[in-house]
Amino acid sequence: MNPGSIRLYSYWRSSAAYRVRIALNLKGMPYETLPVHLARGEQHKAPFSDLNPQELVPVLLHGSRILRQSMAIMEYLDETWPTPPLMPTTARDRQRVRALAQMIACDIHPLNNLRVLQFFENTWNVPQAERDAWVRHWMQVGFEALEDTLADNPSTGTFCDGEMPTMADCCLVPQVYNAVRFGVDLAPYRTIRRINDACLALEAFEAARPENQPDAPVGN
Amino acid sequence: MNPGSIRLYSYWRSSAAYRVRIALNLKGMPYETLPVHLARGEQHKAPFSDLNPQELVPVLLHGSRILRQSMAIMEYLDETWPTPPLMPTTARDRQRVRALAQMIACDIHPLNNLRVLQFFENTWNVPQAERDAWVRHWMQVGFEALEDTLADNPSTGTFCDGEMPTMADCCLVPQVYNAVRFGVDLAPYRTIRRINDACLALEAFEAARPENQPDAPVGN
Structure with a gap:
């Protein structure tokens, strides 16, 4: 299997990029990291903004193909290199995963993204403490629902779905990283914590961690 | 083909439910509408909140299966009843769709959802005019990127991808409906408008429109 050239536009702290890093590692795909410094606004400038009109990371280059949106990228990786799979086999389980x-990638993360926090700061002059409270609020609302959904279902195993990491785990771990960063109390989310720990014990997740990226600042 | 019992928890104005209504109609699947009155908070009360800990519509019941998240539901419909397809055939085109x-369902819609606007009103006391400006801002940011992506790609056809409506069109049309509702000037988005018009000429899209739902108020 020759995967061709895989290059990932990434930022060490971007949780959407983190998802794709995990997926690539689970597939055992070597890739080159092309850092885009979000805090310095590099996503809004050429050459990156020419690759993605949304001016968001990640972007994956597979040879000359330009692939955007983290969940769509993970589906592509899974369809193109099916082994090991990132998705279960039945339509029902795939729907669940x-x-x-999407509970994370649609309903938690976009509300807390850098561009949203910058809007609050620059357009509405929302103080830092209230911006942080906003972030924690949506993480808590989302994690409560996610914990209910995971704890209450026999399909939940060592990982979000059974005994194999899936796309859901690729989204979960970066979101937990963000929650810790913003000081969310994770004590009530027992199943989320258990799954997060199981994932981080795997080399694929460990290597994808923000602090292990080439663009992570020293002593971050 | 006997699809079994299909019931959709929906709200006439929910754009996430609107997506699934279109998908069901494109598949030619008969379904029963179970209205959840979001403006009255019915999503936060049993029995609905027992079905979905996220307290969001849509929820699709397929027999005894409880299916959540609009994009995941559409993928399930497409895997379970493949004809007519909601997705193209190659991994590359599927990734694009x-x-x-996701440009819509992750990066536009969740920012403008009812619960977010209620947070601004009730927690931050943001005036109506600024809340509306927030909504328009993210729609404009999103539509600019979407227009660039669609206008600039030979895969774009009568619809978002080629000559067949896909999951992308199921997301596009409800988002345009929302944009019109909030007074976004659509003049700059020529390709989006053209595709929206092509979709609404189809019976599957027409029947899914908010004003054609059983829970739409008379003379809405």
Whole structure:
């Protein structure tokens, strides 16, 4: 299997990029990291903004193909290199895994993204403490629902779905990283914590951690 | 083909439910509408809140299966009843369609959802005019990127991808409906408008429109 050239536009702290790093590692795909410094606004400038009109990371280059949107990229990786799979086999289980991933990638993360926090700071002059409270609020609302959904379902195993990491776990771990960063109390989310720990014990997740990226600042 | 019992928890104005209504109609699947009155807070009360800990519509019941998250539901419909397809056939084109859908379903819609606007009103006391400006801002940011992506790509056809409506169109049309509702000037988005018009000429899209739902108020 020759995967061709895989290059990932990434930022060490971007949780959407983190998802794709995990997925690539789970597939055992070597890739080159092309850092985009979000805090310095590099996503809004050429050459990156020419690759993605949304001016968001990640972007994955597979040879000359330009692939955007983290969940769509993970589906592509799974369709193109099916082994090991990132998704279960039945339509029912696949629906569940996608729904878990989307609970995070649609209903938690976009509300807390850098561009949203910058809008609050620059347009509405929302103080830092209230911006942080906003972030924690949506993480808590989302994690409560996610914990209910995971704890209450026999399909939940060592990982979000059974005994194999899936796209849902690729979304979960970066979101937990963000929650810790913003000081969310994770004590009530027992199943989320258990799954997060199981994931981080795997080399694929460990290597994808923000602090292990080439663009992470020294002593971050 | 006997699809079994299909019931959709929906709200006439919910754009996430609107997506699934279109998908069901494109598949030619008969379904029963179970209205959840979001403006009256019915999503936060049993029995609905027992079905979905996220307290969001849509929820699709397929027999005894409880399916959540609109994009994950559409993928399930497409895997379970493949004809007519909601997705193109190659991994590359599927990636593009999912990315287009996610540009809307991750990066526009969740920012403008009812619960977010209620947070601004009730927690931060943001005036109506600024809340509306927030909504328009993210729609404009999102539509600019979407227009660039669609206008600039030979894969774009009568619809978002080629000559067949896909999951991307199921997301596009409800978002345009929202944009019109909030007074976004659509003049700059020529390709988006053209595709929206092509979709609404189809019976599947027409029947899914908010004003054609059983829970739409008379003379809305």
